[in-house]
Structures are given as structure tokens and as C-alpha cells.
Amino acid sequence: MSRVIRTAAAQMGPNPRDMPRATVVARMIALLDQAAAQGAELVVFPELALTSFFPRWFLPDQADVDAFFETEMPNAATAPLFARARALGVAFSFGYAEVLQQDGRTCRYNTAILVDGTGQIVDHYRKVHLPGHSEHEPWRPFQHLEKRYFEPGPFGFQSVKALGGRIGQAICNDRRWPETYRELALSGAEMVLIGYNTPRHYPPAPEHDHLQDFHNHLSLQAGAYANGMWVIGVAKAGVEEGCDLIGGSAIVAPTGEIVAQAATLGDEVIVADCDLDRCAEIRANIFDFAKHRRPDVYTRLAAPGIAT
Numbered sequence: 001m002s003r004v005i006r007t008a009a010a011q012m013g014p015n016p017r018d019m020p021r022a023t024v025v026a027r028m029i030a031l032l033d034q035a036a037a038q039g040a041e042l043v044v045f046p047e048l049a050l051t052s053f054f055p056r057w058f059l060p061d062q063a064d065v066d067a068f069f070e071t072e073m074p075n076a077a078t079a080p081l082f083a084r085a086r087a088l089g090v091a092f093s094f095g096y097a098e099v100l101q102q103d104g105r106t107c108r109y110n111t112a113i114l115v116d117g118t119g120q121i122v123d124h125y126r127k128v129h130l131p132g133h134s135e136h137e138p139w140r141p142f143q144h145l146e147k148r149y150f151e152p153g154p155f156g157f158q159s160v161k162a163l164g165g166r167i168g169q170a171i172c173n174d175r176r177w178p179e180t181y182r183e184l185a186l187s188g189a190e191m192v193l194i195g196y197n198t199p200r201h202y203p204p205a206p207e208h209d210h211l212q213d214f215h216n217h218l219s220l221q222a223g224a225y226a227n228g229m230w231v232i233g234v235a236k237a238g239v240e241e242g243c244d245l246i247g248g249s250a251i252v253a254p255t256g257e258i259v260a261q262a263a264t265l266g267d268e269v270i271v272a273d274c275d276l277d278r279c280a281e282i283r284a285n286i287f288d289f290a291k292h293r294r295p296d297v298y299t300r301l302a303a304p305g306i307a308t
């Protein structure tokens with residue numbers, strides 16, 4: 001009996017800074033309904049799905065920063081989404097800015113959660129690879145202050161039993177690092193859910209701007225293929241507060257093939273039947289870790305830097 005998860009990537013268009021969470025959640029519910037109408041059992045939403053991508057702004061007043069964070073989850077704003085998904089029996093994941101008291105101090109993470117079909121949060125991931133910078137850099141047309149507003153996730157990567165398989169999460173910049181996928185594969189993940197907010201313009205290297213869509217799919221496809229996993233990449237897309245965010249949401253098979261891809265830069269649902277048993281096509285052959293992988297010689301993979 002094959003283990004097929006009918007999976008939807010629910011790409012979202014821009015969230016203006018002043019768009020109330022209730023309005024965003026209503027859009028997410030509409031996407032959830034659209035996905036469920038196509039038989040989706042799992043719906044994947046983008047990184048920081050509830051608000052505008054606020055790390056693009058230097059916000060000196062901490063109150064302005066805190067306005068983008070959720071102090072509890074679910075909460076009043078997201079309860080309707082949890083309720084609708086539970087009524088439909090659909091699992092879903094989305095990203096949000098999380099603030100909590102931990103070990104006697106305030107911690108802020110770029111977080112993503114997986115909620116099962118009964119409304120239980122079954123996975124809670126905090127973004128490991130924070131790109132960008134921590135101080136205001138006025139030379140940039142827009143900032144990328146994730147290192148200022150978030151702490152790196154301290155718990156690394158994991159996968160959980162859900163929907164008949166093992167599912168892991170990663171967030172945005174994580175998808176560019178091969179270590180992300182290998183860590184998740186070695187944890188047993190058969191599917192990885194990755195929301196992203198990716199500006200087309202990359203101020204430190206504008207000569208790469210035209211490569212953003214290519215690098216997006218290259219990262220997702222390489223990670224899927226080299227680890228025999230389904231990879232679901234989901235964009236917050238479009239021109240958000242003057243910043244051009246790429247779309248290109250995609251469902252990638254363990255072979256590295258894109259089996260479904262978004263065609264717009266707005267709210268858009270794409271759906272595919274993801275047979276988890278297809279992971280074996282790769283993992284029992286070309287990337288059979290037990291037979292072919294050589295951890296005995298990979299002595300540098302966790303080293304802090306390049307040897308001098």
C-alpha cells in the first residue's frame with residue numbers, strides 16, 4: 001500500500017505592513033479551502049506568513065519590532081485557521097515570528113510549526129541559518145536584519161512521525177545549505193517543508209539578481225535528489241512594501257524533478273500526490289547511505305570553518 005500524501009503548497013502574495021493578521025488569516029483559510037477541495041491532506045504556507053517581511057526595515061523602537069511577533073500559538077488571530085483546518089481534517093504548516101520567555105530571558109525566533117489534522121502542533125522548528133546582518137546598513141535599498149531580530153535556532157533539525165511518514169521543516173535560507181537536507185535525511189525525514197521570503201535583489205551581489213529563481217530551484221532540487229526526499233518550497237511572493245519577492249513555489253520529488261510549480265506571484269495553490277515510498281528509488285540505489293556513504297572520511301563536515 002503506497003504512502004501517498006496529497007500535498008499543497010499555498011503560495012502567498014504580499015502582506016502589506018498594515019494588513020491586519022485577521023485579513024492575512026482569511027486569505028490563508030481561502031487557500032486552505034482551495035487545497036482541501038482538491039483533496040489535499042497537508043497544506044504548506046510560507047515563512048513569516050502572518051505579517052510583512054519586517055527584517056527589511058531598520059526598526060529602532062523595540063515596540064515596533066515586537067508588533068510583528070506572536071506571544072502564543074495558536075492565538076486569537078490564528079484560531080480561525082486552526083479551527084478550519086481541524087474541521088477539514090487537514091494538516092498544515094506555516095511560519096511566524098515567535099517570542100517567548102526561556103531560561104529567564106526573552107528569546108525571539110523565526111519559527112515554523114506543523115499542525116496535524118486534529119489541530120495539534122506536532123513539530124516546532126526554529127530557523128538555524130539566519131542570513132543578512134545585525135546593524136543598520138543604510139547603503140542598502142532595503143535591510144535584511146534577521147540577525148538583529150532573531151536568534152538562531154538552537155535545536156538544529158528534526159523530523160516527526162506524521163501523515164504516515166516522517167516530516168521535517170526548514171526555513172528559507174536553510175534551503176541553500178546542503179547540511180540542512182542531510183541532517184533532516186539522517187533524522188529519517190521523507191518530506192521537508194520549507195517556506196521562504198526571497199527578495200530578487202541581493203544588495204551584496206546584484207550581479208546575481210537574475211539568478212534568484214535558478215538558485216531557488218537549484219537548492220530545492222539538489223537537496224531533494226541528494227537525500228531522496230520530497231521537498232515543498234513555498235514562497236511569500238510579489239512586490240511587498242516595494243520589495244520584489246520571488247515566487248517559484250515548487251513541489252520537488254526525491255528524484256529532483258519539479259512535479260508542480262506556481263505560475264503567479266500571488267496567492268496560489270499547487271497540489272501534487274507525494275508518494276513517500278518513492279524516496280526508496282533514490283535511497284535504495286544511488287544514495288543508499290548504508291552502502292555508499294563514507295562518514296568515516298567526512299571528518300570536516302562539522303568543522304567551524306575552512307582549514308588555513
Ligand code: ING
Nearest residue numbers: 131172173176196197198199202
Ligand atoms: N531570505 C533570503 C534567502 O535565503 C537571501 C535571503 C536572498 C539570501 C537572496 C541570498 C540571496 O532566500 C531569507 N528570508 O532567508
